[in-house]
Amino acid sequence: MTTATNAAAPTLIGSVQRALKLLDAVAAHADGAPAKQLAREAGLPLPTAYHLLRTLTHEDYLRREKGVFVLGEAVGRLALGGALQNRRSRLEKSLVHWRDAIGVPVYFALYHEGEIELVAVADTPYAPAVAEWADFRETGHAHAIGQCLLSQLDEAGRRDHLDRHPVQAVTPYSVRDKRSLLERLASTERMQPVVERQEYALGTVCAAIPITAGSGAATMAISLPLHQQGRLMPAIEQLRKGIGGLLGSLAFSISI
Template identity: 45%
Template sequence: MSNGPTLIGSVQRALHLLDAVGSSSRPVTAKHLARAVGVPLPTTYHLLRTLVHEGYLRKLEDGYVLGARLRPAAPEHASQRLLTHVRPILRALRDELHGAAYLALYNDGEIELVDIVDSPRTPPADLWVGAHEAGHATAFGKCILATLTPDERADYLARHRLADLTPNTITDARTLEHTLSSGGEVFDDRQEYLLGTACLGGVVHGPGMLGAVAVSLPARRYRATRAAARVIQRAAHRVSRAAAADAVTR
């Protein structure tokens, strides 16, 4: 006779799904969750529908994120909370400028790329160097660096060398400082991170948060226009408002 506890399999599977969604910084599809948890896809869909109905998960266009019932306070889940509100903004930005859209945040002294919204027609850039090592060469990195205090920027640059990624990369500290001081809240990357790719980014501000949104596209299609800058700024302001609303509801 077994002395072990009586376990309910469906509850276990639902909890495993919550763990899988919570451990991801990006929305997770049902197919990915079924594989990760080892549950048949039809059963996964049934469990997900229940979890969404009860508010433990939220279904976005491209996957599942934690729902309002959980409201995780842990720092590692902050970006996922924000994604619930920001993903539609990034999709609209992708569609309006016809390029992959990005969200980067400044966390613990590092620049982190936390989300990418792309499509078959708007593939992302080949991220061959991590965002934390290429802040000087990316549009979203420049947005963040320009908004830091002088002491914070000096600390960042002391810890990250200005790597020569392409012939267009800014590798001189004085030139970079001049660029950052003259860009306002919109910056671009004209094949500085990757040859053949250009990027345009805008600064995002929020309570206790600093980041940037950006769009990348083939350099042959890139034109630095006021219209594109206004689109980026509008998206950045929308993300900033979403971050402020998220802070109020925590």
């Protein structure tokens, strides 16, 4: 059994290599190329090329149009996935930079398809992030991240969100009702930090700044223990001035 398995491994690897050569050959022709030409360019026997082309077409990596093969949608998804991963990596590095520069946990979140999505967090054992003890999506009214994202929506969007996720007391300091929250959100000045003190977690203060692009909404936020609340506004102002437009191009290209 071991011998058979070892013997099969090079064949499987070779098949992958041959398929990749065919994909490279197809990619070199914007308008596509026929099987015989692709086989020749990939250095493959024609029967082998036909078999792999059929397989790649079936899996949507290639598409056959008028006798020639062109790249299929699956290749585009692979490329998009790589680009998104690159953007996510850049985002995470940015959060780490500001975590270290300011000495506080830094959060990045989006409002995506009607929900609050916490995308990434950078913290340390000495400056830990706030534990998600109550679902962030359900309690957007209580934390700075949620309030900042909701403040960027229009009135209808806010009401829709709060109809799906009703306002409720999370701590004794939480906003008590929908009307009070809507009034607070309406009075929030555009592009100014949103601050909450112990509304989501006792002993914690948080601040968030909006990052907008078109009709989308995103935010970066920080948190501190209550006894360090004097650092909150200087820290969020340092973040606000420092990031500028750096993350605007990233915020809405990240797939959650």
